[in-house]
Amino acid sequence: MNSVNFYQGQSRFLIAVDCVILGFIGNEIKLLTFRRKIEPNQGGLSLLGGFMSDNEDIDQAASRVVKNLTGLENVYMDQVAAYGKINRDPGERVISVAYYALINIDDYKNSIIADSGAKWVNLERIDELIFDHKQMVCDAIVKLRRQAALFPIGFNLLPERFTLTQLQMLYESIYGEKLDKRNFRKKILGMGILERLDEKDKINSKRGAYYFVFNKEKYHRMLEKGFVFAI
Amino acid sequence: MNSVNFYQGQSRFLIAVDCVILGFIGNEIKLLTFRRKIEPNQGGLSLLGGFMSDNEDIDQAASRVVKNLTGLENVYMDQVAAYGKINRDPGERVISVAYYALINIDDYKNSIIADSGAKWVNLERIDELIFDHKQMVCDAIVKLRRQAALFPIGFNLLPERFTLTQLQMLYESIYGEKLDKRNFRKKILGMGILERLDEKDKINSKRGAYYFVFNKEKYHRMLEKGFVFAI
DNA sequence: GCAAAAGTGTTACCTGTACACCCATGG
DNA sequence: CCATGGGTGTACAGGTAACACTTTTGC
Numbered sequence: 176m177n178s179v180n181f182y183q184g185q186s187r188f189l190i191a192v193d194c195v196i197l198g199f200i201g202n203e204i205k206l207l208t209f210r211r212k213i214e215p216n217q218g219g220l221s222l223l224g225g226f227m228s229d230n231e232d233i234d235q236a237a238s239r240v241v242k243n244l245t246g247l248e249n250v251y252m253d254q255v256a257a258y259g260k261i262n263r264d265p266g267e268r269v270i271s272v273a274y275y276a277l278i279n280i281d282d283y284k285n286s287i288i289a290d291s292g293a294k295w296v297n298l299e300r301i302d303e304l305i306f307d308h309k310q311m312v313c314d315a316i317v318k319l320r321r322q323a324a325l326f327p328i329g330f331n332l333l334p335e336r337f338t339l340t341q342l343q344m345l346y347e348s349i350y351g352e353k354l355d356k357r358n359f360r361k362k363i364l365g366m367g368i369l370e371r372l373d374e375k376d377k378i379n380s381k382r383g384a385y386y387f388v389f390n391k392e393k394y395h396r397m398l399e400k401g402f403v404f405a406i
Numbered sequence: 407m408n409s410v411n412f413y414q415g416q417s418r419f420l421i422a423v424d425c426v427i428l429g430f431i432g433n434e435i436k437l438l439t440f441r442r443k444i445e446p447n448q449g450g451l452s453l454l455g456g457f458m459s460d461n462e463d464i465d466q467a468a469s470r471v472v473k474n475l476t477g478l479e480n481v482y483m484d485q486v487a488a489y490g491k492i493n494r495d496p497g498e499r500v501i502s503v504a505y506y507a508l509i510n511i512d513d514y515k516n517s518i519i520a521d522s523g524a525k526w527v528n529l530e531r532i533d534e535l536i537f538d539h540k541q542m543v544c545d546a547i548v549k550l551r552r553q554a555a556l557f558p559i560g561f562n563l564l565p566e567r568f569t570l571t572q573l574q575m576l577y578e579s580i581y582g583e584k585l586d587k588r589n590f591r592k593k594i595l596g597m598g599i600l601e602r603l604d605e606k607d608k609i610n611s612k613r614g615a616y617y618f619v620f621n622k623e624k625y626h627r628m629l630e631k632g633f634v635f636a637i
Numbered sequence: 638g639c640a641a642a643a644g645t646g647t648t649a650c651c652t653g654t655a656c657a658c659c660c661a662t663g664g
Numbered sequence: 665c666c667a668t669g670g671g672t673g674t675a676c677a678g679g680t681a682a683c684a685c686t687t688t689t690g691c
Contacts, residue, residue, distance in 0.1 A: 181444050182498050185457040187418035190490075190501060213412050226416040233490030233501065257488040257503045259421075259464030267413045270421060270464065270501075272488045321552075340643075357645070358681065380642040382688040571670075588672070589654065611669040612662040 188270050192237040193224040193308065195255065195275040195315040196245070198283060198295060199332040202344045205295040206312060207245075211305060215266045219305035220296075222312070224271065237274040244293065246286035251277045251331040253322065255315045263307045271307075275315035277331035323349050327368065327404050330389040338376050338384035339363070346406060362406060368394045419501050423468040424455040424539065426486065426506040426546040427476070429514060429526060430563040433575040436526040437543060438476075442536060446497045450536035451527075453543070455502065468505040475524065477517035482508045482562040484553065486546045494538045502538075506546040508562035554580050558599065558635050561620040569607050569615035570594070577637060593637060599625045 196207035211221040225240040227233060234252070241250050255273040263271070298316070301309045323329045329345055330337075343359045363369060370390050375383030394404070427438035442452040456471040458464060465483070472481050486504040494502070529547070532540045554560045560576055561568075574590045594600060601621050606614030625635070 182420065182500075185420050186460045188421050188458070189413065189416050190419050190421070227419070227490070227501075229417045229499070230492070232492055233488060236490075254487055256485055257464060259458070259467075259503070261461070261463055268460070269413075270458075272490070355681070355683085357683085360644080380688090381690045382641085382643055384643055586654070586656085588656085591671080612664080613660070613668080613670055614662075615670055
């Protein structure tokens, strides 16, 4: 068979990326949403998305979409899945690849946001999302939970310096359940991948809570020796 | 913005599905491979793939591809990921969505295989695969391990009736490690989702080993009560 | 001095893991 | 009678989960 003919006889499709952009705000995981600017479903609550171009990998397309909107680069992103139901986009057939992105809210505040109507919403509001975006968010959360339990990716949602209370509330928000303070601290400090600073956060308490930083280099050195992160 | 113009200004892409078809043969997980029939890489060892058509979901495309080759329907399949590097297919840009399929070798033997050159190979041979198919298989195995540990999907790789020894060897092959016979039996029988038949398999031993079947209905009833499969 | 969050150890339970011998049968 | 795979129970260790009080300090 002639390969040129074979390839050319096939249908071609629009490919989109949709980004489940998550931030940790007010001690809760929130989702960055938009009001859709085009028909169909103009004005509907939507994930941030965009079409893939010829000159980029899918991963690059997802990064570009996040960067164009938030101004942020080097954002931690991971693919969730491909969504390909025939009528998932009522406008026209579009196959979409969903990604989740973990952004540090401090970086976000410092970045320049285009006139976008972007809005952080609680995860309880995902029922309002258009198309199959709700499914994408659910799948993203499932994947995030699994990954966050096995790899130290949660730190991407926190500022450089954070308190153990903040860190605990982050994990509580990811897992959707309360954790025991003493057990949590024992476990995370026992791993030896956090460094305590001398400075304290005096904003959230009178006594003040020590700041910690995640020691990435130490973590990677420990990885080589078979260490596995688990929280 | 006019949505018709907006959609139409975008690039369109070939979309393929590639299937990591796994079977349990000779007490080992094996991969169904093909000699590629078209250029580029004609004759190279390849996963079974096909292009997506306009009139089907991605999931349906994957099922169709498996059915066309093996004759099997209702095969257990799960999406692995989307692969979208620019040059992943040297022939032309193709975005591929990989799936893994678990097939029962007894069904396969009874099915009519087209003149396909299909060949079961050991997982050690994945280095020979073309394009990024090796990556797909690796990702598929990782996902299979995670899923098989939490859901009773391994039974899709076994005949209706199986012995505990067979079942254990299946899990050993999935996880790539030996398991303790007594602990394995204690755990799997303790879940109460297997039914022992009165018949024995006398082929593999003189004494004979009881056949078991997976009681799907009971499993689903237990799920409602919060049961979690774990092996 | 009191309210509000930070910080700190011990115990009980349970799950996971290691381990070795007898049984049944066909040839 | 012997070789082959089938089938069975226990004990120990390590990890998880439950639990409450003292400290600090700004107001």
